[in-house]
Amino acid sequence: MRGLISLILCAIGASVVEGTRVQAANKHLSELGTLKAKSLPKFLTNNPLPSGYPWGDRTASNTNPKDAPSTGVTRHYDFTISRGELAPDGYLKKSGILINGQFPGPMIEANWGDFIEVKVTNNITGPEEGTSLHWHGMLQSGTPWYDGVPSVSQCPIAPGGSFTYRFQASVYGTSWYHSHYSAQAAGGLFGALVVYGPSHVSYDEDVGPILLADWFHKDYFNIVQNIMSTNQSLWANPSDNTLINGRMPYNCSLVKDGTPCGNASYSQFKFTTGKTYRLRLINSGAAGMEYFSIDGHQLTISAIDLVDIVPYNVTVVTLGVGQRTDVLFTPNSNGTAKAIWMRTLQSGKYCQRAANPEGRAIILLNGAPEGSIPTTTAWPPPVDDGTCKNEPLENSVPYYVETLPEPSVTYTIVINSIINATGHQQYTMNGYPFMADYNDPLLLLANEKNYSYPYNPEWNVINFDRNTSMRVVIWNNNTGPHPMHIHGHDMYVLYDGNEAWNGTIVNPQNPQRRDTHNLRPHGWMVMQYNADNPGVWPFHCHIAWHLSMGLYVNLMENPQEISQYEIPMVMKQTCDDWDQYSSTHVVEQIDSGV
Ligand SMILES: *[C@@H]1O[C@H](CO)[C@@H](O)[C@H](O)[C@H]1NC(C)=O
Ligand SMILES: *[C@@H]1O[C@H](CO)[C@@H](O)[C@H](O)[C@H]1NC(C)=O
Ligand SMILES: *[C@@H]1O[C@H](CO)[C@@H](O)[C@H](O)[C@H]1NC(C)=O
Ligand SMILES: *[C@@H]1O[C@H](CO)[C@@H](O)[C@H](O)[C@H]1NC(C)=O
Ligand SMILES: *[C@@H]1O[C@H](CO)[C@@H](O)[C@H](O)[C@H]1NC(C)=O
Ligand SMILES: *[C@@H]1O[C@H](CO)[C@@H](O)[C@H](O)[C@H]1NC(C)=O
Ligand SMILES: *[C@@H]1O[C@H](CO)[C@@H](O)[C@H](O)[C@H]1NC(C)=O
Numbered sequence: 001m002r003g004l005i006s007l008i009l010c011a012i013g014a015s016v017v018e019g020t021r022v023q024a025a026n027k028h029l030s031e032l033g034t035l036k037a038k039s040l041p042k043f044l045t046n047n048p049l050p051s052g053y054p055w056g057d058r059t060a061s062n063t064n065p066k067d068a069p070s071t072g073v074t075r076h077y078d079f080t081i082s083r084g085e086l087a088p089d090g091y092l093k094k095s096g097i098l099i100n101g102q103f104p105g106p107m108i109e110a111n112w113g114d115f116i117e118v119k120v121t122n123n124i125t126g127p128e129e130g131t132s133l134h135w136h137g138m139l140q141s142g143t144p145w146y147d148g149v150p151s152v153s154q155c156p157i158a159p160g161g162s163f164t165y166r167f168q169a170s171v172y173g174t175s176w177y178h179s180h181y182s183a184q185a186a187g188g189l190f191g192a193l194v195v196y197g198p199s200h201v202s203y204d205e206d207v208g209p210i211l212l213a214d215w216f217h218k219d220y221f222n223i224v225q226n227i228m229s230t231n232q233s234l235w236a237n238p239s240d241n242t243l244i245n246g247r248m249p250y251n252c253s254l255v256k257d258g259t260p261c262g263n264a265s266y267s268q269f270k271f272t273t274g275k276t277y278r279l280r281l282i283n284s285g286a287a288g289m290e291y292f293s294i295d296g297h298q299l300t301i302s303a304i305d306l307v308d309i310v311p312y313n314v315t316v317v318t319l320g321v322g323q324r325t326d327v328l329f330t331p332n333s334n335g336t337a338k339a340i341w342m343r344t345l346q347s348g349k350y351c352q353r354a355a356n357p358e359g360r361a362i363i364l365l366n367g368a369p370e371g372s373i374p375t376t377t378a379w380p381p382p383v384d385d386g387t388c389k390n391e392p393l394e395n396s397v398p399y400y401v402e403t404l405p406e407p408s409v410t411y412t413i414v415i416n417s418i419i420n421a422t423g424h425q426q427y428t429m430n431g432y433p434f435m436a437d438y439n440d441p442l443l444l445l446a447n448e449k450n451y452s453y454p455y456n457p458e459w460n461v462i463n464f465d466r467n468t469s470m471r472v473v474i475w476n477n478n479t480g481p482h483p484m485h486i487h488g489h490d491m492y493v494l495y496d497g498n499e500a501w502n503g504t505i506v507n508p509q510n511p512q513r514r515d516t517h518n519l520r521p522h523g524w525m526v527m528q529y530n531a532d533n534p535g536v537w538p539f540h541c542h543i544a545w546h547l548s549m550g551l552y553v554n555l556m557e558n559p560q561e562i563s564q565y566e567i568p569m570v571m572k573q574t575c576d577d578w579d580q581y582s583s584t585h586v587v588e589q590i591d592s593g594v
């Protein structure tokens with residue numbers, strides 16, 4: 001009897017301690033998704049220019065969004081990257097990767113044309129890892145070495161080291177940044193990046209970023225180890241939950257191993273009927289496609305990636321990993337609902353592997369009290385036709401018209417998934433999986449006029465040399481969907497389908513442009529981009545695990561001009577530091593490295 005009582009007391013004691021630990025871990029969550037989160041301004045006001053806007057009299061229609069003004073302003077950020085305990089859904093995950101002790105990482109804000117300068121300090125310990133940050137969608141014209149891809153534009157930032165990125169916010173809209181070192185982003189190493197610019201639509205309030213992401217209870221390193229192992233029963237790694245702005249209570253009755261669970265909350269938003277809100281949707285996940293919707297309301301798409309779109313309505317917005325969509329949302333007063341569900345659903349046979357595919361957040365209408373739980377009904381989910389397709393190209397018309405040039409070369413890439421001779425699964429692009437060499441960044445080699453790599457085909461370089469506009473036909477010869485992302489450019493998307501391309505371009509007078517597009521399982525896409533940015537530019541699938549398995553090529557552009565760049569000394573210093581570190585420590589490169 002005494003034994004039983006002390007057992008009960010002991011269990012109560014433990015649960016209080018564990019509850020406190022969950023709460024402590026939750027202190028790392030950012031204010032995003034809480035009622036404390038501030039709505040965003042139309043622009044940052046500490047440098048108003050005479051005409052009233054930081055970008056002068058440029059508008060969304062009279063100026064190419066890539067012709068940025070020179071504002072002379074630099075926005076400074078100081079990031080320290082560390083491990084930390086994280087339980088955004090209440091399930092106490094052992095270790096995440098945080099920026100300044102925060103998850104998701106701090107939002108970066110700038111006006112169109114400003115420079116963004118971020119000092120990044122690598123404080124990842126227990127165990128140590130290299131790192132680097134990529135600024136998704138930023139063009140890096142004239143600064144390709146600050147693109148943040150280890151083995152391509154830089155050596156990793158060694159443990160204990162710092163590195164300062166400095167680049168222009170030369171396009172405007174909604175984006176994000178994330179680690180490009182192995183799958184660290186899946187450990188939480190990402191945040192929103194917003195560039196204010198002219199608007200072609202009107203709205204009352206900018207709600208700011210809404211990050212949609214799958215969430216894994218296992219450490220990212222563990223998952224990559226499983227995926228890269230030869231044990232096939234470890235290859236499927238379903239996500240455990242789906243977060244909106246880093247929050248979504250886990251169903252704790254699913255916990256079977258005694259892990260502390262609880263004390264998590266939904267993200268909440270306070271809206272008023274009749275007002276129009278701008279929501280900046282970002283799929284910051286590792287693998288799962290997201291279908292975003294708000295019960296009972298249509299949403300008006302106004303931008304896709306960093307490109308303004310002629311507005312059109314949808315009920316469900318499709319976002320592959322890495323993709324963004326800005327939508328306008330006007331709560332209506334139909335019915336009596338005081339609270340509405342916002343939802344993001346990972347769905348579709350090939351588009352996700354999710355144990356809990358639906359993330360939800362609460363919209364409180366017209367002053368409804370905190371804690372109100374909606375009872376609204378979801379839109380019917382998208383029909384699972386197995387394609388994981390984006391919004392139809394036909395519907396997505398860029399607001400600023402850009403004429404498609406004649407391509408100077410048409411190049412075909414075939415994607416295959418294979419099991420190699422040692423029993424590992426890999427993805428190949430034209431026959432080869434990518435494998436990074438952290439110590440020898442391709443851009444720095446090209447700067448030394450070393451731009452043919454016959455000795456190492458796994459660096460997967462396609463040298464487009466002096467071509468002026470490159471058309472690339474991609475055939476996906478496997479059952480995986482692949483959100484294909486290009487660095488340093490946006491791409492015209494000319495075709496997206498289940499059948500081989502017959503040469504017909506969708507909206508040939510003004511094709512859709514974006515930086516990430518979903519390639520369908522067993523499907524085709526055709527993209528084209530202009531040689532306006534000499535460099536070595538990654539083109540890859542944004543699904544973390546596919547990238548780990550090598551689904552990646554480097555597009556080399558104007559190598560002669562790369563050799564003319566005066567690359568800052570800090571790039572060589574960072575490699576010297578990494579060489580020093582890697583010659584005295586074991587660097588466990590368990591995947592492609594990016
Ligand atoms: C929340 O945390 C407190 C300790 O701060 C604990 O007593 C309580 O049981 C926790 N609730 C849940 C649902 O885990
Ligand atoms: C560095 O990481 C350690 C361990 O995670 C942490 O205790 C410490 O606060 C971090 N330092 C900074 C400056 O963030
Ligand atoms: C493969 O993984 C499964 C699941 O963890 C495990 O039960 C099995 O022992 C492993 N097989 C080998 C050969 O390691
Ligand atoms: C939570 O999981 C349990 C066990 O599978 C299930 O019975 C229950 O319906 C789930 N609750 C919710 C709200 O999904
Ligand atoms: C709300 O009312 C408007 C105008 O009557 C209608 O167009 C819209 O479809 C309604 N929405 C819902 C969710 O019923
Ligand atoms: C699009 O949705 C908005 C907001 O719900 C609505 O006001 C507008 O009438 C819709 N437009 C069309 C063409 O359906
Ligand atoms: C198979 O792939 C793994 C993982 O990328 C790699 O380490 C291994 O060397 C490859 N084996 C062969 C024979 O290429």
Ligand SMILES: *[C@@H]1O[C@H](CO)[C@@H](O)[C@H](O)[C@H]1NC(C)=O
Nearest residue numbers: 440445449450451452453455
């Ligand atoms: C190019 O760089 C690679 C990797 O450092 C090196 O092995 C090769 O010798 C270099 N080629 C030339 C021509 O310098």
Ligand SMILES: *[C@@H]1O[C@H](CO)[C@@H](O)[C@H](O)[C@H]1NC(C)=O
Nearest residue numbers: 409411462463464465466467
């Ligand atoms: C264009 O790219 C192709 C494919 O890499 C290459 O063979 C060709 O030489 C390039 N043409 C020019 C003008 O650089």
Ligand SMILES: *[C@@H]1O[C@H](CO)[C@@H](O)[C@H](O)[C@H]1NC(C)=O
Nearest residue numbers: 414415416417431476477478
């Ligand atoms: C497509 O995949 C099949 C096997 O799934 C393979 O036999 C065929 O060679 C592949 N085609 C190309 C062009 O790689």
Ligand SMILES: *[C@@H]1O[C@H](CO)[C@@H](O)[C@H](O)[C@H]1NC(C)=O
Nearest residue numbers: 495496497501502503504505
């Ligand atoms: C080519 O494909 C498009 C769809 O992408 C179709 O509408 C058109 O009819 C096809 N043209 C021919 C000649 O097959």
Ligand SMILES: [Cu+2]
Nearest residue numbers: 482541543546
């Ligand atoms: Cu993929």
